[in-house]
Amino acid sequence: MNTQLASKTYRIAGVRDDLEVKAIMQQLYDIFTAQGIGQAAVELAGAEQRLVVKHRPDQEPDRQAIADAMARAGNFKLLD
Amino acid sequence: MNPDFPIWLRASHLINFVLIGMLLRSGWEILASLPRLWWRKDCAPGTEWLKFTRRELPKEEGVYTSLMDEKSLHPIVGLPGRENVGLGRHWHGISASLWLLNGIVYVALLFATGLWRRIIPTSWDIFPEAWESLLVYLRLETPGIEHFTPYDALQMLGYTFVIFLLAPAMIVTGTAMSPAVRSRFPRFVKMLGGHQGARSIHFICMVLMTGFIIMHVGLVFLVHREHNLVHMVFGDVDTARAGQALFTIVISIIAVMFFWLFLSYWTLSDRVRAHQALVTVTEPIRKVAFGWMKPRMSRQQVYTDDDISEFHWTNGLPPTEEESTEWLAARDTEDWEGWTVTVGNDVTGAEKVLTLDDLRELPQSSYVAVHTCMQGWSATSRWTGVKLKDLMPVIGERPEGARYLLVDSYGLAQKMYDNRPREPFYAVIDLATYDEDDTILAYERNGEPLEAHLGAPARLRVESNHGYKMVKWVRSIRWIKDYADYGDGRGGTREDSALQAFNGRI
Numbered sequence: 001m002n003t004q005l006a007s008k009t010y011r012i013a014g015v016r017d018d019l020e021v022k023a024i025m026q027q028l029y030d031i032f033t034a035q036g037i038g039q040a041a042v043e044l045a046g047a048e049q050r051l052v053v054k055h056r057p058d059q060e061p062d063r064q065a066i067a068d069a070m071a072r073a074g075n076f077k078l079l080d
Numbered sequence: 081m082n083p084d085f086p087i088w089l090r091a092s093h094l095i096n097f098v099l100i101g102m103l104l105r106s107g108w109e110i111l112a113s114l115p116r117l118w119w120r121k122d123c124a125p126g127t128e129w130l131k132f133t134r135r136e137l138p139k140e141e142g143v144y145t146s147l148m149d150e151k152s153l154h155p156i157v158g159l160p161g162r163e164n165v166g167l168g169r170h171w172h173g174i175s176a177s178l179w180l181l182n183g184i185v186y187v188a189l190l191f192a193t194g195l196w197r198r199i200i201p202t203s204w205d206i207f208p209e210a211w212e213s214l215l216v217y218l219r220l221e222t223p224g225i226e227h228f229t230p231y232d233a234l235q236m237l238g239y240t241f242v243i244f245l246l247a248p249a250m251i252v253t254g255t256a257m258s259p260a261v262r263s264r265f266p267r268f269v270k271m272l273g274g275h276q277g278a279r280s281i282h283f284i285c286m287v288l289m290t291g292f293i294i295m296h297v298g299l300v301f302l303v304h305r306e307h308n309l310v311h312m313v314f315g316d317v318d319t320a321r322a323g324q325a326l327f328t329i330v331i332s333i334i335a336v337m338f339f340w341l342f343l344s345y346w347t348l349s350d351r352v353r354a355h356q357a358l359v360t361v362t363e364p365i366r367k368v369a370f371g372w373m374k375p376r377m378s379r380q381q382v383y384t385d386d387d388i389s390e391f392h393w394t395n396g397l398p399p400t401e402e403e404s405t406e407w408l409a410a411r412d413t414e415d416w417e418g419w420t421v422t423v424g425n426d427v428t429g430a431e432k433v434l435t436l437d438d439l440r441e442l443p444q445s446s447y448v449a450v451h452t453c454m455q456g457w458s459a460t461s462r463w464t465g466v467k468l469k470d471l472m473p474v475i476g477e478r479p480e481g482a483r484y485l486l487v488d489s490y491g492l493a494q495k496m497y498d499n500r501p502r503e504p505f506y507a508v509i510d511l512a513t514y515d516e517d518d519t520i521l522a523y524e525r526n527g528e529p530l531e532a533h534l535g536a537p538a539r540l541r542v543e544s545n546h547g548y549k550m551v552k553w554v555r556s557i558r559w560i561k562d563y564a565d566y567g568d569g570r571g572g573t574r575e576d577s578a579l580q581a582f583n584g585r586i
Contacts, residue, residue: 004532005143007400021499022152022163029148033136038144039397044499052502054397056143 005038006057011079012049012070015042024051024076027069035061051078084198084230085315092186093312094332099182100293101340102175105159107286109168112151112158114455117283118276122389123457129280142533146395146455147494159340160347160354166579167347169454170358173586176254177365183247198231199239209233222303230311242292246285253282259452260585263375263518263543266382274387275450275458352497355570355579363583370585375518375543378447385448385462388526392451392459396505398532399491399553407490407553415529416537421521423471425559426486427479434474436523436537442466442474445520447543454546454580463541465522468514472557482559484508486566487540490553493573507549507572508563508582509542518543521554545584548574 015021021042028040036059043050051070055061067078115132116123125137133151138144155161159171190196213234216223223232231239255261256278262269272278300308309325310316347354377383399407410419416436424431446464468485472478488506496502513519523530523538530536535552542549549572560566568576575582 005397005400007402009402018497018499019162021495026152026163029150030135032144032148033138036143039148039494041495041502042499043501045501050501052402054400 004057005054007052007054008061010051010053010063010066012042012051012076013079014074014076015044015049020074020076023073024070027073028053028066031065031069035059035065037061082230082311082315082317084195085311086193086195087315088189089186089195090312090315092182092189095182096179096186098336098339099175099179100289101336102159102171102343103179104286104290105157105340105344106168106171106175109153109158109161110165110172110456111283112153113163113165113168114146114149114453114457115151116149116456117280119273119280120276121274121387122391122459123276123393124391130283141392142394142397142531145397145494146393146453146457150455155344155348156341158344160344160351162348164347164351164579165455166574166581167351167354167358170355170362170579170581171343171347173362173365174358176251180251183243187243198229199236199243201233201236201240206233206236210237225304225307228304228307238292238296242289246288246292250282250285250289253278253285255586257282257452258370258586259450259546260370260373260375260544262450262452263377264373266377266380269450270382274460275452279456351579359581362581366581366583366585370544370583371512373544373585375449375516377449377518377543378445379517380447383448383450383460387448387460388462389459392461392534393453393457394533394552395453395455395547396491396494396552398536399489403492404490404553404555411532411536419537421538421554422556422558423475424556425475425479425482427482427559427561430475430479431558432475439466439471439521439523439538443470445470445517446524447518449518449541449543451547451550454548454584461525462527463520463522464524464527465520465538465541467517468519468521468557471521472514472559479559481561484510484560484563484571485514485557486560486563487551487557488555489551490555493577495577497568497577497579503567503573504555505551505573506567507540507551507574508560508566509545509549513542513544516542516544521557542584546586548572548578548580549584 024042036056037053039054041052053061070076070078116128117130118128120127125139150163152163153161160167210233213223213232253272256269256272257275306319306322309322310319313325313328314321401408410416420433420435422431422433445467448462450458450460452458486506486508488504491505492502493505520541521538522541525534538554539552540550540554563571570576571582574580
């Protein structure tokens with residue numbers, strides 16, 4: 001079985017440190033299964049902040065569901 | 081003074097109180113990283129006998145990573161709390177080692193001084209007497225002071241159970257979860273119901289121990305409190321000092337609780353510093369206790385093909401386009417055409433590029449082994465591949481000064497310690513681990529080509545260690561002088577980012 005996955009990168013804003021990254025991830029974990037997501041990473045590169053998710057290729061994650069999950073974690077925004 | 085409560089007895093109880101709190105809290109931290117328990121030979125979602133999460137997981141393999149199941153504990157509850165299973169494991173190791181040492185000293189002195197007679201029953205009369213005592217407690221009454229000489233029958237049975245059965249069971253099941261122990265003594269682990277059996281029994285023992293502690297401490301204050309307090313604090317029989325004793329105990333309990341919290345917040349205030357301090361203690365313990373155990377899965381008959389699991393979790397998902405277009409291109413061919421692994425050394429710069437067919441032409445090793453993640457899940461498979469000690473000589477002898485082997489991946493880390501853009505996943509093993517028979521580069525699982533989500537076309541297998549050392553989607557294997565020169569310098573991606581131990585033998 002050669003599982004194939006796709007990835008998608010979102011620009012995000014408002015994340016300052018590892019504690020906030022963990023808070024976001026905890027909220028995202030709760031919607032992973034429904035959204036077909038298997039893994040996510042927040043990358044902080046200076047002013048640029050990214051959320052990278054790996055998901056089933058046949059299921060595009062719902063952008064609003066991700067934005068809502070981030071909002072539940074704190075004052076974090078999904079930019080695109 | 082009362083000879084039944086000497087200073088060593090009281091001191092060992094205080095030390096035990098400190099350590100058991102550390103043990104429980106660090107254990108909860110570990111459990112929170114995978115809050116599910118099984119009795120089975122695999123850990124398929126939906127087959128748990130107990131879970132502490134409402135998260136539902138997909139039933140199919142390879143579409144999620146086990147890290148998504150991790151829950152975050154408040155530092156008041158977990159040691160250290162806030163999703164730090166790596167540091168929690170260090171604290172658990174230190175606490176368990178000291179708790180075991182304290183227990184050995186306690187039991188040795190119990191027998192050396194003859195005080196064991198107060199605890200261990202020597203007559204069958206203990207059972208009817210304990211029953212009578214239990215009935216008194218169930219009527220919410222208090223047995224007369226004359227029953228306590230110094231302990232009553234129910235206490236004696238309880239203490240004997242906890243000291244000589246429950247505590248050893250916790251130690252046995254805890255060590256049975258070590259891959260070094262399992263790969264060296266597979267029969268012992270299988271007798272306990274395998275990794276999941278040991279983990280579930282360990283959990284049940286924890287619940288019983290917690291219940292005992294609550295009851296034990298509760299009864300101290302509820303049943304003949306004045307006598308108990310002066311016994312515990314002063315080793316005295318003069319109940320006139322009960323007030324002083326109560327004050328001392330309350331202050332002690334508060335101080336210990338602050339100490340427990342201090343450990344959490346000290347750890348969280350600078351996790352790298354805490355890691356450095358903790359590994360200074362834990363690495364030598366791991367080395368001495370588990371370093372001598374050499375895996376023999378390729379020579380054992382205990383785990384066979386009948387034990388193979390139906391379900392295998394994964395931690396980390398296959399590379400996607402932003403990670404490695406080379407790996408994706410090879411995956412989409414018939415037999416991983418174009419995929420290569422570089423075998424080399426960073427000391428002289430020598431290297432050789434091998435294909436999957438090149439690996440298949442080298443001597444083959446095959447065995448059934450249990451894969452365990454430090455989070456707690458496990459799966460049994462037949463792994464087939466080439467021993468590293470048969471592979472590395474393709475570039476000649478180990479170069480002078482090379483003390484470690486670094487294996488890296490086409491895939492990226494799941495996260496970096498400081499959340500900087502992710503870098504390739506890697507792990508480092510030492511010479512002793514390299515030399516083990518069951519350290520292989522595997523290219524088959526259960527007689528079939530390795531699946532993509534489990535590391536295809538080739539992955540590292542180090543049966544004496546937990547899974548975080550076993551790099552999937554291997555890109556290169558190189559001799560290096562010192563791992564301090566790579567990554568964050570802690571010897572692997574999971575050591576760098578999750579502050580795991582370099583030595584993954586428990």
